[in-house]
Amino acid sequence: MMKSLILHTATRLMIGVLVLFSLFLFFRGHDEPGGGFIGGLVGAGAFTLYAIAFGTEATRKVLRIHPITLISVGLLSLVVSGLIPMFVAEPFLTGKWLFIEWGAIDTKLSTPLLFDIGVYLCVVGFIVTVIFSLEEEG
Amino acid sequence: MLTVVALIFIVALLSPWIYKLFKEKSGWVLALLPFGSFLYLASWLPHIAAGNVVQQSTTWVSMALFEVNLAFYLDGLSLMFGMIITGIGTFIVLYGSGYLAGDAYLPRFYCAILLFMGSMLGVVLADNLISIFVFWELTSFTSFILIGFTHEQENSRKAALQALLVTGIGGLALVAGLVLMGFASGHWEVSALLNEGDIVRNHPYYLAILILVLAGAFTKSAQFPFSFWLPGAMAAPTPVSAYLHSATMVKAGVYLLARLNPVLGSTEIWLILVGGFGLLTLLVSAWLSLSFTDMKQILAYSTVMALGTMIMLIGLGTEMAMKALAVYILSHAMYKGALFMVAGAVDHEAGTRDVLKLGGLRTLMPISFAAAALAAISMAGIPPLYGFIAKELVYEAALEAPLWPVLVITLAVIANIAIVAASAIVVIRPFLGAKVETPKKAHEAPLSMWIGPLSLAVLSVLFGVLPFLIDTSLMVPVASSVYGVPMDFYLSLWHGINLPLILSLVTLAGGILVYRIWDGLRESAPMKVYQTGFAMGPIRGYNGLVNGLLGLAGWQTRTIQNGLMSNYLVTILITLLVAVGYTFLTRSGIVWNPGFENMLIQEWALSIAIITALGIMLAFGHSRLTMVIGAGVVGFALALIYLMHGAADLAMTQVLVETLTVILVVLVLIHVPKLKELRSTTSKIRDGVIAVAAGALMTLLILAVTAAPFDAFISEFYAEASYPLAHGRNIVNVILVDFRALDTMGEVVVVAIAGLAVYALIKMKRFGSPPDTNTGGRTSSGAASKQGGS
DSSP states (O other): OOOOHHHHHHHHHHHHHHHHHHHHHHHHTTTSSOOHHHHHHHHHHHHHHHHHHHOHHHHHHHHOSOHHHHHHHHHHHHHHHHHGGGGGTOOTTOOOEEEEEETTEEEEEEHHHHHHHHHHHHHHHHHHHHHHHHHHHO | OHHHHHHHHHHHHHHHHHHHHHGGGHHHHHHHHHHHHHHHHHTTHHHHHTTOOEEEEEEEEEOSSOEEEEEEEEOHHHHHHHHHHHHHHHHHHHHHHHHTTTOTTHHHHHHHHHHHHHHHHHHHHBOBHHHHHHHHHHHHHHHHHHHTSSTTSHHHHHHHHHHHHHHHHHHHHHHHHHHHHHHHHSOOBHHHHTTOHHHHHTSTTHHHHHHHHHHHHHHHTTOTTSTTHHHHGGGSOHHHHHIIIIISTTHHHHHHHHHHHHHHOSSHHHIIIIIHHHHHHHHHHHHHGGGOOBHHHHHHHHHHHHHHHHHHHHHHOOHHHHHHHHHHHHHHHHHHHHHHHHHHHHHHHHSOOBGGGOOOTTTTSHHHHHHHHHHHHHHHTOTTSHHHHHHHHHHHHHHTOSSOHHHHHHHHHHHHHHHHHHHHHHHHHHHSSSOOOOSSOOOOOOHHHHHHHHHHHHHHHHHHHOGGGTIIIIIHHHHHHHHSSOOOOOOOSOOOSOHHHHHHHHHHHHHHHHHHTHHHHHHSHHHHHHHIIIIIHHHHHHHHHHHHHHHHHHHHHHHHOOSOHHHHHHHHHHHHHHHHHHHHHHHTOOOOOOOGGGOOHHHHHHHHHHHHHHHHHHHTTTSHHHHHHHHHHHHHHHHHHHHHTTOHHHHHHHHHHHHHHHHHHHHHHTTSOOOOOOOOHHHHHHHHHHHHHHHHHHHHHHHHHHHSOOOOHHHHHHHHHHHHHHSOSOHHHHIIIIITHHHHHHHHHHHHHHHHHHHHHHHHHHTTOOSOHHHHHHHHHHHHHHHHHO
């Protein structure tokens, strides 16, 4: 934890932008540079910055969820995204797509998206776990 | 059938929520699942009795080499096993709800027992060799969880690990055997293999296949000398012992050998190995059961004896042996399941399972007594119980043994004498005689705990008195599927006065005699020696092996992983130099075409930046922070190179990973002692030579690789297929989450485990677990230099 007014103020402003940016990178990932891994790294970076500025105790409060829970939910998403196609008798991890066109909404949902969410959560969970553990060690 | 198996797995995973919904009634609700599956299987009875089979198949994994199908095959054998698994499973779920009432882990029990049930049903219904193996391993795994159910106790954990290691090693042998069998015959479905027995038997791999499959079956079905894990597994709660270690899982090996008998059987080596191990097991374990006073231990060894009998019958392979096998498996499942459940009820209500500390429970627990008495009479093989028919048939099969019938029948009678005595011990001692002060005030067990044993005991009577109820409808199809040729027979209680009947009388008389002298016999010196030799001997062998392996691993770790980072690097680089260098020089040779003339100005600038950063690191490398910053510069410069070549994703990843790595390393550096130069000048020169050589090799390798013509096939495929097949334009992301998702999954799992490991290591250190603080310091400094080097 660093006692710097500039860092504190900047972090407060930055964290929201960083988290939004990580989600932006995540969602554009299928068509433009980005995706679960890169988005996850930016997201983890946001919380790392917060932990440096305000300490891990405050970061845990902001994050609300235990980082290991993030890892486990991420792994579960990976497995579920693989299992879904098996219910329609297709091999494990076959991509299944759902195209939604409803008025102004034109979007696509898919098992690769769920898979990417799993990657995102695991990456965030991993880095935050390591940062918290190392920070709290001393 | 896939639906039934899948449903059991799904309900198992939902069971904690079902428990929250129904609380103490959830046992009755969950029991509907196995009961429904039982009814579903029973509905096939007329179809199977008419001589038909049922086959269903869904593709699971499709590969060029072979297909793994979720194929299911229902014939007499799998139907009987399926009905035993679901039928007794129904009672076990009920029984567990009473036995573990109030236990905080009850929802976990429901989940694990149902997972096991699904796996076990999978083993007996699966048609594909690979899916049989997958379900087989799932039973080992769920059994591990169930044996270690009371995981706070060390002996539970030990017993669970022991069972897992023994059956797991057997499982490894089994998969090798099954794969060999698949390649030898070209068939991966058991139903197809059944008609191709000659191909497998005459194949040069036959002996290897046989030994590997037997290793799997014998460890699973606790044949001597691998039998020790089964009595150890009695550390599990009784519902688990009654279900896994008597009625179902231990019979998986029996099932497998019976299933494969038409494929692998009827050779001389089969007769000797299978029949021989079965005979040895039944003899050794029958008498071992008399050396214990714990009801569950007595029943455990009598179970091993029964498994030996079944294996021996499969080994004999005659028509009569198959008939005996069918009847014996069913009769054993009924009486042993009932006896185990009663033993648990006695333990639950009276507070002990030691027969010496029990007595006169018949008035306090009349229903349990009735169930135990009927089941024990069936186990002792006394008419008119179903067990009597089973034992008569075993004797007939032994008399007709193709090899040394006199020896086989003599040993069978000697073993059965012990079993008669054991049956008497588990009923007469606790229930009859004078009342004994028990640790708990005994009273009758609740309905959920006696309904199972009583129903099974009544069935033993029913099938004994009216054997026509199940002979043509179930026993004939079972025997036919094991024999491989349709058979036809009827069962009856009375066969006239013949040799088996006389032998039965001899067995009974001998058993009563042994029971009378049991107290003296148990304490006698020869019995102690016998117990030490046959019960403890294999355990000692197992412990020796495990400790030896741990010792070897410890020695190897201390030698190779000595904690000095520079030693690791030297080892890695020398291996690289020798292995890669040799292959490179012999296969490719040096290509010198660096192409300096094509380099752009910005590429020159970057290269100079990288080299300068490395130079600074080398020159001022006595501070760790300088090194980290130097490595950081190299990393960011690399990201720029990626960007110049249009790899935006790669560049972003590189920048982010580099940033986070620097933060992580700085966090680690706080805890690391100051960098000290410990090397002598000689070793500095040595390290320098190795480093320069490794660098030169990599440079030459890259030059040679880039000089080779570039095959754009794969990248063109992804570029073209990315949008039409996977609806994404970013090829990198589409490859990660769709085309090569399985690889990504593996990598993410590694990341997750690494995270858990870091967490565990650091938390463990805080609670003061690692004994050697010196090693701890070295490891973290090692981690720091590794991070810095990335």
